[in-house]
Amino acid sequence: MKKIILFIALCLVNLRLYSQYKEFHPGEIWKDNKGIHINAHGGGVLYHHGTYYWYGENKSENSNNALVGVMCYSSQDLYNWKNEGVALEVSDSKESPIVRGCIIERPKVIFNERSRKFVMYFHLELLDKGYAAANVGIAIADSPTGKFTFLKNSRVNAGKYPLDMTKEQKESTSTVADFKDWWTPEWRKAVEDGLFVRRDFMGGQMSRDMTLFVDDDNKAYHIYSSEDNLTLQIAELTDDYLNYTGRYVRVAPGGHNEAPSVFKKEGTYFMITSGCTGWDPNAARLFTSDSIFGPWKQHSNPCNGDGADLTFNSQSTYILPVAGKKDAFIFMADRWKPKKPSDGRYVWLPIKFENGLPVLGWLDQWGLNVFN
Template identity: 25%
Template sequence: MTQHPSSSPALNERHGDFVAHPYDSILPGQVWLDTDGNRIQAHGGSIIEVDGVFYWYGENKERTTPGSGLWHWGVRAYASTDLYNWQDRGLIIPPVLEDITSPLHPAQKMDRPHIVFNERTGQFVCWIKVMGEDDQHTQASTVLTADSFLGPYETVRTGLRPLGMDAGDFDLVVDPGTKKAYYYFEKVHTDLVCAELTDDYTDVSGAHTLHFPHPGPPFTREAPAHFERDGRHYLVTSSTTGYFPNPSEIAVADDYHGPWTVLGNPHPGDQSRTSFRSQISSVFHHPSRRDLYIALADRWLPQLPQEMPNVFDVVAAMARGESEPRSGDGGAAVAAGLGENTAVADYVWLPIRFDGDVPIIEWVDEWRVEDFD
């Protein structure tokens, strides 16, 4: 990456061991600072373009340190025109602190916000997953709307169990032609569901299909990320192993509702089978680069040792009642989780290339948007 001197004192302000300078490339897995010199906090994130400006938004984990008891500190957004340099636009959905029962209270474990624009209503619609204080057993959704992307957002639904199901990780998709919206979510912990939304995008209509049935973690598919290319639909999913990285899986179909054909691991060059130690949260198609699709991923636990055993294999073996495989200190790291300090989680953004219709994600230390048509 080339770094240029800046005339802006804010850009040259020192924060810890890092100094923020303008970026002119993307460096996967490296610490990424905003234009004020702070770590970017937009985890489980997505990108939306509004009036020629890119907005990257996601979970604000700045206070989610070991022992804090805080799962999040709201939804934070950043603005950019080049995808390299990001200006902090603040908390577009702040935490609610005065009411512990609010789905936006940090104790209720909100995560993975997704925002889409409804052309019919002229509103931005945000869905969030809320795990609740008892974590994985009563997951529900909260829906908010706003007249501007930056808010303020008004809560219009809480405690929503779509189709009477507990809803986990998800993605929202709007068909560019029909403007019909689809909601891909993990039915905890069994299938992946494709549900159609109502015309205002704030509820499910009832029409839905079930896909990828599995007996339970770690086999259940979660973190669905949908994208479309040349009329074909793709879904990237993760195994259910918490914050520990595992091999991704990608499937293809000719329709939003499938049927889906599993193509396998989109990271064939990753010998560790950990998706380059990350979990994909969404796929962004650059609006002015015909074939640039970017897999946006979180490296939730950058402190994990690189030589740790593949966690999917570890959990799968334990689920079968076998002894936990160990390699150096890796097994202990899996058990301890090293405190799960997601406040220092990094990002792994990689371009997707296509071998015919097969998406492939390869590791590169540095890449530029300008290198793509």
């Protein structure tokens, strides 16, 4: 009888832990069902069959490198999250591109209706190579919680030029070696005209900070920071989401954007990004377009109020559509803590709209009823 009572008491404690939140508290410790701060940084969320799945980087107390892999958490209400374990494990084999100690960042997962497979993309840097590889990694699973199987890694669209690059730009003989000094007006103009696209043409375009977006017609797109983080690119995926069709475009060439997050509302595509200041926050940027392939128009910082100039001390990672609520979107961002990476915090804020454009304001706490 004592064992039964103890078991019931433990179940009640676990239930209390798992249902402890009734609203969001941006920037604060966010505990999972085990009472541990959620470890899913630079993440994204998949909604599948009534459940949300949050994927993100597992960070250790002392390192930003991938020592564990990609985590998965599940939730029905978006407030309370169950730790589903490691969705994609790093390898112990030094022959593997995802060997323990490599860099895995910003994992995103989408579901392919045709193959019934869950497909994960992530920014991958090879062990002990710094950020030189600038690869995309791809993994696949039969279940949203994994285990995901690593398939391959590469740069993007080798041997292909962007759809929006002119004949003159493609045939230019200007090379990186022509510019002794960077950041000059002449160098910037060369970058805008495809200097780094031509440099990386044969080996493929660089892919760092990234997200995935599935459109209304189930066409999927990989959006990533490329050209030494100077230009965003949007690349169309094949129907199985495992390869590229070769169709891609450049967004804000030379604009120095990273951390892209994309959503669609009433036929308009919105993209919120950040500037490039390492682990330090900066002002968010907003772009809109009537087509995923552009042209994209830049607008002013979508953040308002105190802390707006630093995106409330955070950096964008994903825009989450709330299931069952029309035009309800959550801005997901990270507060990086490079000296103690596992303590990084999450800033989730509701997106409001003014004059047809998204607006972000700080809230100490809030609930999904703000969308009603």
